[in-house]
Amino acid sequence: MDRPAITETLTTPVLGEYDVIVAGGGASGLIAAVAAARCGARTAVVERAGCLGGTGTSGMVAQWIGLFNGSVRCVGGIGFELTQRVQAAGGSEGFRRYTLAEASANPVTITNFPFNPEVVKIVADEMASEAGVDVYLHSRVVRALVEGRRVQGLVVENVGGRGALRSAMLVDATGDAVVASAAGVPCVGEEPELQHKRQPCTLVFRMSNVDVRTFRAMPREQKRAIALEGLKEGRLAWESLSFCSTPGELDAVCLMSRIHGIDALDPRDLTRAEQTGRQQIKSIVSFLQERVPGFERSLLGGIAERVGIRETRRIVGRHTLTTEDIVGGRRFADAVALGAGPMDLHEAGGTGVDLWMPPAPFEIPLACQLPQEMEGLVVTGRAISATREANGGARHMGTAMCLGHAAGVYAALASRGEASLQEPAPEKVRQVLRNQKALVSSDDAMAAAANDTPIVARAA
Ligand SMILES: Cc1cc2nc3c(=O)[nH]c(=O)nc-3n(C[C@H](O)[C@H](O)[C@H](O)COP(=O)(O)OP(=O)(O)OC[C@H]3O[C@@H](n4cnc5c(N)ncnc54)[C@H](O)[C@@H]3O)c2cc1C
Structure with missing residues (x-):
């Protein structure tokens, strides 16, 4: 639809000059920024929220x-360090066996x-600050800035x-390929035919004063x-009672x-997602309190600041990760990160979820993080080059952390001419990692x- 337009003339002051800027400070962007700074790059991270962690x-x-894939750990380096620091700060009791979508x-x-999450916010601040990263919060x-075929800021x-x-x-860690798309890098995910195929969004909420042990002790059949019942009565939104x-x-x-x-990527849809999510929460909370053992005395303790988005756009990079790569255990000479799974695709328009574990850890090459032509840019996290199905297994936060580590190291090396789009120097990136x-x-x-x-440790 053609809309009326206004023309603006803008003069924009330059606020800073860096070796590496990370756009988005989520799971991937936080680790990317710390990694780049630890490699000696003058680094900034720009995040629209009031905290890091995404x-x-x-x-x-x-x-x-x-x-973890089974008992095999797939994340080392700064991502694993983050888990240890959160645990040391009292923000977690560590790794556990857990049944996803149990009901x-x-x-x-x-x-x-x-x-x-509140402890993660604090630890994330500390890690960024110790590494010397300049953090810009509340900044969208x-x-x-593109000159020729190079992103410049x-x-x-x-x-x-x-x-x-x-x-x-620049490291694009926005999850939505915001920088890559704005720079003209080809992306997938916005096609009109996907309108009713995208995975649903979820607005997360916290119930306080829950007797978690009573709920966990219930047999799975009873939970299901x-x-x-909740689904049939229209009071639950899907067939799971998933919580952590x-x-x-x-x-x-x-x-x-x-x-x-x-x-x-449509602000009207996003508004609808938040408002519909809150109405669903109202209904789910009353169902939990009335019908679910362990929740009898519980209270709504909080609603996430932002709706959770599983799927938007992804770049078309130098390699597109596929399910065949994952299941076939394909080896890549430029592997820089490991995925663990699970493969996790939520049914569009329905209540089901396609959930399964890949047979082994899978390699993700640097080529999935690099655009085909645009210099100066590396992409990390949910927006790397992968098919929809492969992305379902590569978008978890553990994997986003490994990819962030690789993106940060690559960006730091490239900022001083030791890697480039034409010669990405994967061996050097792997060595530093x-x-x-x-x-x-x-x-x-x-x-x-x-x-x-x-x-x-034990089951959650
Ligand atoms: C409902 C739901 C449940 C999930 N469950 C799990 C789970 O249990 N465990 C798990 O590991 N993963 C889970 N995932 C997947 C996972 O959370 C994401 O795929 C993962 O966070 C991707 O990491 P990321 O760093 O790419 O993106 P994010 O963590 O989303 O970080 C992106 C960051 O970029 C910022 N940003 C975006 N645009 C801009 C902009 N224009 N300017 C400045 N900043 C910007 C955002 O504010 C955000 O902080 C779930 C996802 C959803 C939606």
């Missing part, structure tokens, strides 16, 4: 998964790392107005029967709302598994 903090998705038709038992990236808007930040390298619990087991962080037909204890290949994961002392 979907794990402002989205309140309070468990990191994708760190659904096909649950999967995995290893998770449940945490208190609105434009990429970005424009941000915040309470101080509008400003430009220049950099030798209750969930199906923070230390102390008094809180349930509930992933129970399900909002369909949302294009999360390994020096920083990252696991970059299946062999690394197997070697770590042989040496690791068991760290996965």
